[in-house]
Amino acid sequence: MLDSDTPARHLKMKIGRVTKHWNKNCLAVGLAQGFIEPLEATALLFIQRTATTFVEFLEAGDLGERAHDRFNQRVNDHFEGTRDYIVTHYKTNTRHDTDYWRANAENTNLSDPLRQLYGLWMSGRSIAKDVGPTGDRQGLSGLFLVLHHVGHGHFSRPERLAPCHRAGKSLQHGRNR
Helix, strand or coil, X not given: CCCCCCCCCCCCCCCEECCCCEECCEECCHHHCEECCCCCCCHHXXXXXXXXXXXXXXXXXXXXXXXXXXXXXXXXXXHHHHXXXXXXXXXXXXXXXXXXXXXXXXXXXXXXXXXXXXXXXXXXXXXXXXXXXXXXXXXXXXXXXXXXXXXXXXXXXXXXXXXXXXXXXXXXHHHCC
């Protein structure tokens, strides 16, 4: 396709999100709440997460103004984490065949949480605390981050890697059974 004489169609997209997904008696869901990137199809996940979170609040009878604020913060955090997921995907790409891919790999415009996770990863320290007990930091799966970096050969210097004591204990425990 790069050598084709067929003209490319350029689509204009407005990237972003609303900050009040739940405002008074209205709930923004799907494209009404925001859009990040077309290739990853994140919109379906936003719909599912928004609906599930809203049902949690409804079932708890938590419908006041403070509930709206907490709900909006959770959804906004998910958008931020998904943005970091997308940035990670593009930044750690291994393609160097076009200016587009090279520019994405050289991107230094990272959120503070993503910069912190990259720093932890490259230092050989654990990222477990920073991605949370569920392995999910605002929608960015810690497991995804690890697998993505490993898959692209991004490792800390070997002398900086710390042994994983928890995994060792659970493996040892499994052998003793």
